[in-house]
Amino acid sequence: xxxxxxxxxxxxxxxxxxxxxxxxxxxxxxxxxxxxxxxxxxxxxxxxxxxxxxxxxxxxxxxxxxxxxxxxxxxxxxxxxxxxxxxxxxxxxxxxxxxxxxxxxxxxxxxxxxxxxxxxxxxxxxxxxxxxxxxxxxxxxxxxxxxxxxxxxxxxxxxxxxxxxxxxxxxxxxxxxxxxxxxxxxxxxxxxxxxxxxxxxxxxxxxxxxxxxxxxxxxxxxxxxxxxxxxxxxxxxxxxxxxxxxxxxxxxxxxxxxxxxxxxxxxxxxxxxxxxxxxxxxxxxxxxxxxxxxxxxxxxxxxxxxxxxxxxxxxxxxxxxxxxxxxxxxxxxxxxxxxxxxxxxxxxxxxxxxxxxxxxxxxxxxxxxxxxxxxxxxxxxxxxxxxxxxx
Numbered sequence: 111x112x113x114x115x116x117x118x119x120x121x122x123x124x125x126x127x128x129x130x131x132x133x134x135x136x137x138x139x140x141x142x143x144x145x146x147x148x149x150x151x152x153x154x155x156x157x158x159x160x161x162x163x164x165x166x167x168x169x170x171x172x173x174x175x176x177x178x179x180x181x182x183x184x185x186x187x188x189x190x191x192x193x194x195x196x197x198x199x200x201x202x203x204x205x206x207x208x209x210x211x212x213x214x215x216x217x218x219x220x221x222x223x224x225x226x227x228x229x230x231x232x233x234x235x236x237x238x239x240x241x242x243x244x245x246x247x248x249x250x251x252x253x254x255x256x257x258x259x260x261x262x263x264x265x266x267x268x269x270x271x272x273x274x275x276x277x278x279x280x281x282x283x284x285x286x287x288x289x290x291x292x293x294x295x296x297x298x299x300x301x302x303x304x305x306x307x308x309x310x311x312x313x314x315x316x317x318x319x320x321x322x323x324x325x326x327x328x329x330x331x332x333x334x335x336x337x338x339x340x341x342x343x344x345x346x347x348x349x350x351x352x353x354x355x356x357x358x359x360x361x362x363x364x365x366x367x368x369x370x371x372x373x374x375x376x377x378x379x380x381x382x383x384x385x386x387x388x389x390x391x392x393x394x395x396x397x398x399x400x401x402x403x404x405x406x407x408x409x410x411x412x413x414x415x416x417x418x419x420x421x422x423x424x425x426x427x428x429x430x431x432x433x434x435x436x437x438x439x440x441x442x443x444x445x446x447x448x449x450x451x452x453x454x455x456x457x458x459x460x461x462x463x464x465x466x467x468x469x470x471x472x473x474x475x476x477x478x479x480x481x482x483x484x485x486x487x488x489x490x491x492x493x494x495x496x497x498x499x500x501x
Contacts (some may be wrong), residue, residue: 176202373409397476
């Protein structure tokens with residue numbers, strides 16, 4: 111049944127995230143400020159103080175403490191939330207492993223911001239990409255609407271009994287976080303009907319004490335537990351598909367799910383993107399299509415679990431593929447590129463090019479996309495830095 115009550119408001123990405131938290135009926139919020147995330151928890155603090163949301167809000171002395179308190183709150187069976195950016199996410203690194211290993215379906219909003227030095231507060235996905243192996247699911251938003259909807263959908267996926275893993279919802283600094291767009295506000299009663307209450311099967315019970323995170327020797331089930339975490343991560347693929355369908359039917363929405371295919375039906379060349387830079391890419395695709403070029407775009411929403419099969423289906427028939435990385439890693443190529451190539455190993459002979467772009471908030475222009483699409487037609491498997499040194 112589709113929701114009938116529709117309210118539209120102009121809001122920033124940060125306000126959209128706070129609204130999503132309110133709709134999800136989160137009961138505990140822990141916060142430490144960091145640009146450009148601060149407005150999320152400021153908005154939530156305002157909601158709490160004005161009785162717009164029935165939640166406990168605590169201020170802590172660091173991001174490490176923010177995640178530690180969120181973890182312990184969730185262990186009592188209370189739906190919990192925090193948000194951070196950049197160095198704040200790095201400071202949480204230890205606790206991210208603890209939350210995932212404890213199988214707690216916490217949600218954290220991350221406003222993607224560059225890592226210093228040199229100091230930089232603008233968009234760059236290095237902060238969350240470097241956390242890709244902590245056991246957290248990750249979803250990258252293109253719009254403020256997705257920033258809000260990913261909160262409801264994210265909790266629903268994370269809390270599924272076949273998943274039980276935490277999730278990060280990402281939006282690019284300033285491009286979304288501080289830019290206003292029209293957002294459809296989901297009806298509160300419909301949202302509650304969709305998400306319900308958290309039912310944590312192993313929550314702390316003072317009458318039935320249990321051990322949590324105990325020391326485990328090599329011959330204990332340590333490896334089995336880690337394997338189960340990974341198995342659960344990839345069971346989440348089907349859960350995302352199912353919940354996306356239910357969400358879209360419930361709210362008459364169009365959340366894409368794991369990936370979005372844009373003008374891929376007859377494309378010869380395509381780029382793979384994540385986040386808000388995809389909008390400029392789509393504009394460029396339309397522009398090049400008018401010139402007769404058969405190009406398309408594949409947008410990854412869920413980077414963890416990695417949608418390998420969906421990407422494989424999308425690239426069939428292509429003559430060239432490019433993968434954009436808006437992060438810096440020091441392996442052979444970019445992180446997203448390496449995941450794509452690993453997923454496609456021995457399954458395609460399409461040349462795949464890696465583009466590093468937009469670090470530290472560097473503008474990603476239409477002419478940059480045009481250059482990348484033209485580069486795909488050269489049929490060369492290489493790594494290229496875009497808009498560096500005036501090129």
